[in-house]
Amino acid sequence: MSKIQHDRTHHAKMATGVGDPQCFKGKAGKPKFKIGDRVSVKDLPDIFYTRTMVYTRGAVGEVVELVYESPPAEDESWDNTDKSEWFYSVVFKQNDLWPEYSDEFSNDSLETELSERWLESA
Amino acid sequence: MSDHDHSHKPAPMVDEVSDFEILEMAVRELAIDKGLFSQEDHRVWTEYVHTLGPVPAARLVAKAWLDPEYKKLAAADGVEASKAVGVDWVTSPPTQFGTPSDYCNLRVLEDTPKLKHVVVCSLCSCYPRPILGQSPEWYRTPNYRRRLVRWPRQVLSEFGLQLPPEVEVRVADSNQKTRYIVMPVRPEGTEGWTEDQLTEIVTRDCLIGVAVPKPGITSNAKRPIRKAIHPVQHDHDH
Numbered sequence: 001m002s003k004i005q006h007d008r009t010h011h012a013k014m015a016t017g018v019g020d021p022q023c024f025k026g027k028a029g030k031p032k033f034k035i036g037d038r039v040s041v042k043d044l045p046d047i048f049y050t051r052t053m054v055y056t057r058g059a060v061g062e063v064v065e066l067v068y069e070s071p072p073a074e075d076e077s078w079d080n081t082d083k084s085e086w087f088y089s090v091v092f093k094q095n096d097l098w099p100e101y102s103d104e105f106s107n108d109s110l111e112t113e114l115s116e117r118w119l120e121s122a
Numbered sequence: 123m124s125d126h127d128h129s130h131k132p133a134p135m136v137d138e139v140s141d142f143e144i145l146e147m148a149v150r151e152l153a154i155d156k157g158l159f160s161q162e163d164h165r166v167w168t169e170y171v172h173t174l175g176p177v178p179a180a181r182l183v184a185k186a187w188l189d190p191e192y193k194k195l196a197a198a199d200g201v202e203a204s205k206a207v208g209v210d211w212v213t214s215p216p217t218q219f220g221t222p223s224d225y226c227n228l229r230v231l232e233d234t235p236k237l238k239h240v241v242v243c244s245l246c247s248c249y250p251r252p253i254l255g256q257s258p259e260w261y262r263t264p265n266y267r268r269r270l271v272r273w274p275r276q277v278l279s280e281f282g283l284q285l286p287p288e289v290e291v292r293v294a295d296s297n298q299k300t301r302y303i304v305m306p307v308r309p310e311g312t313e314g315w316t317e318d319q320l321t322e323i324v325t326r327d328c329l330i331g332v333a334v335p336k337p338g339i340t341s342n343a344k345r346p347i348r349k350a351i352h353p354v355q356h357d358h359d360h
Contacts, residue, residue, distance in 0.1 A: 008158075015219035019201075019212035019226035021299050023219070051245060051297050055271065067300055068227055087298060089229075094293075098272050107290035110271060113298040 011081065021068040027084035028069035032116055037063045039090060040122040041114060049077045052118050060122040061092035064111065072115040085116040166216045175255040176326040178207040179303045182230070182253070183329070184320035187308040193232070196305060200228035209253045224251050225299040231331075232305045237290045240278065240331030241302045242270045250301035254329055260345060261330065271295055281332040282343060294331075304331040311337040 015023040033039055043057040044050075051073035067089050071081040094108040095101040101108070154161055182203060186193035196203040201211050211226040212219060220226040228250055231239040243249065247262035260266055270277045274293050278284065285291060294302045306328050312320060327333035327342045 012217070012219065017212065017218050020220050021225065021227055022212070053244060053271075053295070053297060067229075070299060073298060089300070091292070094274075101272075104287050105275060105291070107288065108274065109290055109292045110295060111292055112295040113300055115298070 006079070011079075021070040021087075024069045024071065024081075024084045026069070028086045028116075031066055031086040031088075033063050033066075033086075033088055033119060033121075035063055035065065038122040039063055039088070039114075039119040041090075042118055042120055044118065046074065050074055052114055053112070055097055056092065056112065056114070059092050059096055061090040061096075063088045064091050065089040067113060070115070072117060087113050087115050088119065089113050090119075163216075170214075170216050171251075171256070174251055176329060177321065178204070178209050179250070179253045179326075179329045180321045180324035181207045181317070182303070183305050183324045184317045186230075186305055187312075187320055188317060193305075196230040197232045200230045200303075201226060203230065204228055204253055207253070211252055214252055221251075223248065224301060227300045228253060229300050229302050230305050231292075231294055231302050233307050235307060236288065237292060238285055238331070238334075239292050239294055239302070239304045240270065240274060241294045241296060241304060242267055243296045244268065244271050245295075245297050248296045248301060250303055254303060254326065258326070258342075278332060281327070283333060303329045306331075306334050309335050309337060 011020070011023075038060060039062075040060045041052065041056045041058060044052075046052070065088070067087045069084045069086055070076070071083060072085050075081065075083065089111055090113070091109050091111045093106070094110055095103065095106055097110060150164060153159060154164070182196060185206060186196045186203075192203065192206065204211055211224075211228060215221055215224070231241070233239055242261075244267045247257060247267065249257040249261065251257070266277065271293050274291050275285070278291070296302055306324070308320075309323070312323070322340045323335040323337060325333060325335070325340065325342050328335045333343065
């Protein structure tokens with residue numbers, strides 16, 4: 001019996017000429033959140049790999065854009081690209097993220113992307 | 123070693139090869155050996171990378187300053203707007219589907235008099251290479267990546283940029299597939315300028331967000347280097 005071969009070309013087959021994340025368009029279904037929603041970042045277990053920075057965990061921000069659909073980085077890094085999620089661009093106030101951030105600069109903000117599994121309604 | 127031994131060594135082609143360069147060669151040769159890609163694939167890729175630089179991104183900003191409709195497109199769809207400056211995020215890279223580092227989702231962050239953007243990748247050093255070229259060394263350092271997200275005004279001060287408290291400083295941390303360039307506010311003193319003249323003052327540092335464009339300034343500020351009085355001696359120095 002031959003060794004099971006992992007198909008290294010499966011991504012190229014579906015993305016060539018289409019682009020990434022464009023190749024995942026339509027695969028995530030209905031987005032849970034919309035622009036303007038207040039969301040908080042879950043502190044999910046992230047053994048081995050994550051692209052959700054620890055400094056965002058537990059913070060509350062506002063969805064400013066539904067940017068694209070894609071497998072979450074936590075799955076994609078292991079080449080598990082069967083399921084896609086909506087990705088959101090979320091804006092946080094800096095003085096919510098950092099304890100020492102000066103009140104003098106209370107307008108300052110930080111924008112970053114999180115996939116749907118990391119977010120819940122705030 | 124005596125002088126006699128040194129005189130029989132062939133002259134090196136380069137002064138010094140770093141450990142990283144040796145590692146790259148070893149990994150590349152192994153990958154070619156294992157059939158992950160061919161020598162030709164690598165050559166094509168290297169040639170593509172050498173075509174990249176900051177001018178297309180600068181031109182995108184100049185065009186947006188001159189054309190309100192294009193400015194709206196740039197803010198809404200950076201990938202489509204890139205085509206007007208000759209960059210197709212999908213088909214310009216040799217893979218025809220972007221790269222595992224750059225992907226195909228450019229967003230143009232529009233500054234206003236009340237909102238200043240600055241870009242970082244705190245996780246690694248993601249950068250919009252297809253439209254901006256290779257990142258500067260400082261952008262990849264833990265120094266920049268760790269500090270900009272938390273102390274943005276302090277870090278911007280080190281670049282010579284200070285903003286009033288009323289201006290919202292927004293750090294964009296490109297942690298997933300989106301890559302950002304900043305569209306700064308068009309400066310005073312550029313009335314009647316051509317697209318070429320405007321392109322010249324939108325430097326790479328303006329597009330990252332650590333500088334603002336100024337008439338007459340057409341290059342990035344030099345990073346000061348203070349040479350070591352007692353530099354470290356490597357044993358392969360000549």
